[in-house]
Amino acid sequence: MDIVKFVKLSLGRWRSQRSAHHLAFAHFEAVTSTIDIVALAQDNPEVVNLCQSYQIDPKLAISPFRMSWEGESDWDEQEVLKGTTVLVPIPDSNTPNKGCLLRDQGYAETIPAVGNYTITEDGTFILQTQYDRATAEEKIWFATPNLRLRVSLIKTSEGTGVVTASFSSEIRSLKG
Amino acid sequence: MDIVKFVKLSLGRWRSQRSAHHLAFAHFEAVTSTIDIVALAQDNPEVVNLCQSYQIDPKLAISPFRMSWEGESDWDEQEVLKGTTVLVPIPDSNTPNKGCLLRDQGYAETIPAVGNYTITEDGTFILQTQYDRATAEEKIWFATPNLRLRVSLIKTSEGTGVVTASFSSEIRSLKG
Numbered sequence: 001m002d003i004v005k006f007v008k009l010s011l012g013r014w015r016s017q018r019s020a021h022h023l024a025f026a027h028f029e030a031v032t033s034t035i036d037i038v039a040l041a042q043d044n045p046e047v048v049n050l051c052q053s054y055q056i057d058p059k060l061a062i063s064p065f066r067m068s069w070e071g072e073s074d075w076d077e078q079e080v081l082k083g084t085t086v087l088v089p090i091p092d093s094n095t096p097n098k099g100c101l102l103r104d105q106g107y108a109e110t111i112p113a114v115g116n117y118t119i120t121e122d123g124t125f126i127l128q129t130q131y132d133r134a135t136a137e138e139k140i141w142f143a144t145p146n147l148r149l150r151v152s153l154i155k156t157s158e159g160t161g162v163v164t165a166s167f168s169s170e171i172r173s174l175k176g
Numbered sequence: 177m178d179i180v181k182f183v184k185l186s187l188g189r190w191r192s193q194r195s196a197h198h199l200a201f202a203h204f205e206a207v208t209s210t211i212d213i214v215a216l217a218q219d220n221p222e223v224v225n226l227c228q229s230y231q232i233d234p235k236l237a238i239s240p241f242r243m244s245w246e247g248e249s250d251w252d253e254q255e256v257l258k259g260t261t262v263l264v265p266i267p268d269s270n271t272p273n274k275g276c277l278l279r280d281q282g283y284a285e286t287i288p289a290v291g292n293y294t295i296t297e298d299g300t301f302i303l304q305t306q307y308d309r310a311t312a313e314e315k316i317w318f319a320t321p322n323l324r325l326r327v328s329l330i331k332t333s334e335g336t337g338v339v340t341a342s343f344s345s346e347i348r349s350l351k352g
Binding site: 015017019021023026028030032074120121122137143144147149151153160161162165167169171 | 191193195197199202204206208250296297298313319320323325327329337338341343345347
């Protein structure tokens with residue numbers, strides 16, 4: 001599994017069930033959403049801009065994509081969770097199963113972020129992202145070609161305590 | 177990470193939050209429970225009996241343990257989820273990170289079961305168990321020494337469709 005294959009498998013529309021465990025107070029949050037993952041061209045202006053903002057040559061971008069989501073949480077039923085972000089993998093030149101992932105907007109904070117990814121031998125994509133006040137660690141893998149699973153941990157910025165552990169099961173509803 | 181270390185890290189009392197995603201009808205189930213994991217001696221009569229029932233030499237048993245749980249689900253608040261099971265790892269003689277796991281009672285069905293486990297390089301314990309009418313696949317790993325995470329998939333017996341995907345975050349409340 002490399003990043004090209006991983007992104008290719010991820011393209012399409014997904015119906016997502018996400019459970020967040022807020023550990024300190026043992027709260028369960030349930031989020032239902034639709035996620036769209038669409039391939040972008042390497043010379044797409046948003047991809048080029050994002051690379052340039054990190055002073056990275058846009059030619060190093062591999063399989064850039066856009067992810068959009070829209071959903072609702074049972075915690076705050078008034079709020080519609082909605083967003084879109086451009087993601088640009090930049091594989092390491094020597095170790096193709098590792099690299100960094102640029103995005104123009106993070107999950108945990110709505111600012112640009114760079115994460116470091118590794119794809120393990122068994123095909124799990126592991127992403128670590130350092131924010132100002134938190135560290136996010138995600139594992140994403142395919143149980144079947146049409147079922148993508150994701151475990152996300154939000155840690156304190158020192159990376160010690162886990163504040164939130166969440167789990168998504170994403171079922172493909174449209175092929176990308 | 178080998179099975180001895182994995183079991184040792186697992187000993188103690190855990191406060192568990194489990195979310196089950198029933199995929200066909202996008203239902204969320206929330207289960208809160210207390211899990212106790214206690215080491216057993218190799219010559220414990222229950223361990224010896226379980227080995228003998230599978231015609232396995234009890235001397236091959238490594239780090240046997242008992243797991244007990246008590247909890248409640250938001251799906252059926254009347255029902256108390258409660259149980260206990262003896263688990264006996266039998267490592268392969270050639271590949272110590274693989275083996276089988278005997279138990280006198282399974283999760284998915286209340287009959288004895290044998291699963292096959294592998295411990296990956298990054299310390300994830302993966303267990304596959306074939307039942308009469310279902311296949312269970314579990315991944316268990318430690319986010320920190322005091323936070324154990326578990327993803328369980330219940331598949332149809334052919335192993336094709338995933339029926340239920342569930343996620344547990346288990347916080348240590350007592351050292352084993």
